[in-house]
Amino acid sequence: MINTTLPQSNTVPACTALGSGVWLAFRHIAGTSAPAVPPPATGAHLLSVEFCRRGRHALPAGDYCTIAADGHAAVSMTAAGADDYYPGAVYEGLQFWIDPDAQTGSGFLALMGLDVHGIINYFCAGGPYYCPMGDELAALVDELWREFDVSGYASPGELRYAVVRLLYMLLQLPYADQMAWYPxxxxxxxxxxxxxxxxxxxxxxxxxxxxxxxxxxxxxxxxxxxxxxxxxxxxxxxxxxxxxxxxxxxxxxxxxxxxxxxxxxxxxxxxxxxxxxxxxxxxxxxxxxxxx
Missing domain, CATH: 1.10.10.60 (Homeodomain-like)
Structure with missing residues (x-):
């Protein structure tokens, strides 16, 4: 049977809340109209971390944008409820958002040694961070995709562990690629x-x-x-x-x-x-x- 990969409408899964101010989504976008998919409408500004397996995503920074493409990781700050744009109306990736103001010492990120404000300063001081995932991180993203997205089920604890693994591996990546900026x-x-x-x-x-x-x-x-x-x-x-x-x-x-x-x-x-x-x-x- 031929693999017909274009559904008749866009499929965008809801975000899964993993704790106070942390959401995760396995995103599928495939259709004939450019979708607008907002992040969780909570908090003034959110840390957005995404791992793009396929497609393109416009990342705004002030009056300019850069384009995250397949095989890359991107870290940026986004306004809650922002109107995302996926050029080409095709996207497949894993994305999570963190509300820095909602993080406490008892949250699962802090308990695992992750300082959200430090991560923001490290990655986003000069605007969005953008870098090839590399073989090891790409393999982890593919593993999580098969394990959680394809099966359609994962416990909150498993997903929290996935976020922690992704963040620690992200911190080991080299400095960002030279990014092209477009008005x-x-x-x-x-x-x-x-x-x-x-x-x-x-x-x-x-x-x-x-x-x-x-x-x-x-x-x-x-x-x-x-x-x-x-x-x-x-x-x-x-x-x-x-x-x-x-x-x-x-x-x-x-x-x-x-x-x-x-x-x-x-x-x-x-x-x-x-x-x-x-x-x-x-x-x-x-x-x-x-x-x-």
């Missing part, structure tokens, strides 16, 4: 353009058309997309259209011609060729394999 206005522009495009994939918007709409040059618009989405404007949205088509083939009985129209192809033959180039299968072959 927040540019990131917001790409987010608005992505939301517009993904809202109706049957409509094709040219880069020039969107550049005019958002008041920038076409070359600047394309550069912003490459920086934020990690891919060029045309390849990114072509892939999104074809992924949506694959989802419809796997989960609906719509005719191939109707699916082609829904994802912006007036010609069924051009759609079939583009689909085969992407998936190495014709649309009907993909549907048959998805049904097995």
């Amino acid at each position: 927040r206005a540019q990131v917001d522009l790409v987010r608005d353009a992505e939301t517009l495009m993904l809202a109706d994939l049957s409509v094709r918007h040219t880069a020039r058309e969107l550049a005019v709409q958002f008041g920038v040059s076409e070359s600047s618009f394309k550069a912003y997309c490459r920086d934020v989405l990690g891919d060029g404007y045309l390849p990114y949205f072509r892939r999104k259209r074809l992924e949506k088509a694959a989802d419809l083939l796997a989960h609906t009985d719509l005719k191939v011609q109707d699916i082609a129209v829904q994802v912006g192809y007036e010609s069924q033959s051009k759609f079939a060729k583009a689909f085969a180039d992407q998936f190495r299968l014709t649309p009907l072959e993909y549907r048959r394999l998805a049904e097995k």
